[in-house]
Amino acid sequence: MFDSRHIKTFREVVQAGSYSGAARSLGYTQPAITQQMKALERDVGTPLFTRVGRRMRLTEAGEALARHADVILDSIADAQQQMDAITRLRSGRVRVCAFPSASATLIPEAMARLAAGHPGIRMELLEGEPPDSLRRLVRGECDITLAFTYPGLDEEVPDExxxxxxxxxxxxxxxxxxxxxxxxxxVKLADLADEHWIAGCLRCRANFLHECAEQGFAPDIAFTTDDNLVVQSLVAAGVGVAMMPALVLSFLCHQKVTGRALDPASRRQVSAYVLREHLRIPATALVLDELRTAAERRVGC
Structure with missing residues (x-):
């Protein structure tokens, strides 16, 4: 592994034609230049210079390194500029995996705020339902996962x-x-015990069955679909009734359906999940802040 400072000094020696000339250009002492070149030769494993009388000449290895020195230093400079842009939130990419109703509500507002305040930060959207979306986070397929959990159902979140x-x-x-x-x-859930039901995604259906069991009945599930529009259309057509998160009704309200609160009230927890070590990444922390703001400003139907 080359030390970029040694490469910079090496390039100056080549351009100046001597250690003393490089020392004057860089403001170093000549012994300091000599020590750096010896260190670089140890890294390379072979001499880079040879003396012919009072003149210094590049060895074959020195000539090869000289041809690459500018490219190496330019690449390092480009990398430093990119790292600076990322840490100063001038650029960056954050991949967010979200369930559909979050994609339709929280994500658009967060994206709009990012575009206005930090146009160089790009949010990429993936869709997925928990628990698969959490597994995608752990596999490194996304940087943030938006997911929901229900009380009373066991949830396993990895330590990281x-x-x-x-x-x-x-x-x-x-x-x-x-x-x-x-x-x-x-409406009490038990008052709908004799109805036909439209059930949703696996996690929502598991909670629905759990709550029905708590009320002392097993629901007659006539149809199952992950599509919220299909659920509302089936209810509107009189095929059955459904239990649905209010977040869905904040952006999708069929004119022939009516939503009523449960008695007693029932809720799900909506959370963002991120790898612990990624909390220190500026762009990821920024997107989390924007998602918090969007959550605080959400409007119900």
Missing amino acids: VVEVRLFEDQLIVLLPTGHPLARRRA
């Missing part, structure tokens, strides 16, 4: 992952317009 809590998302019951219980402000 940090959870940054964003907000609690209320669960609501989705009824077709005109349903008798739509006149209530809140």
Whole structure:
């Protein structure tokens, strides 16, 4: 591994034609130049200069290194500029893996704020449902994961992952317009025990079954889909009722469905997850801050 300071001094010796000339140009003493060149020759493993009378000549290895010195130093300078741009938040890339309703609500606002305040920071969006999205974080396929968890269901988070809590998302019951219980402000889950149900993603369905069991009944699930628009369309058509996070209704509200709070209230936790060591990366920390701000400003339906 070359020391860039030695390469810079070597280039100056080649251009000046002597150690003394390089010393004058760089403001060093001649012994300091000599010591650096000896150190570089030890790194290379072969002499770089030979003396012919009072003149210094490059060896074959010295000539080879001289041809690459400018490229090496230019590459280091470019790398330093890029590192400086990243640490000063003038450039950078952050890959965020999010579940669909977060992609439709939190991500657009965070992206817009980044574009306005830090146009050099690029956020790349991937979509994925937990727990797969958490596994993608650990595998290094993304830098931040947005995921949700439900109380009462065991969640395993690897030790190297940090959870940054964003907000609690209320669960609501989705009824077709005109349903008798739509006149209530809140609905007990047990009052819908005889209904047909539309179920969602695996994690949401597991929580739904858990809550129904807590209320003493097993729901009749008529249809299962991960597509929130399909869920609302099926409810609107009278195929069944559904339990849905309020976050979905903040951007997608079918005109023929009515959402009502659960009694007692039920919520899921929406969080950002990041590898512990990545919290020190400026661009990642910035995106986390923007996601917190977007979460605080979210608007319900």
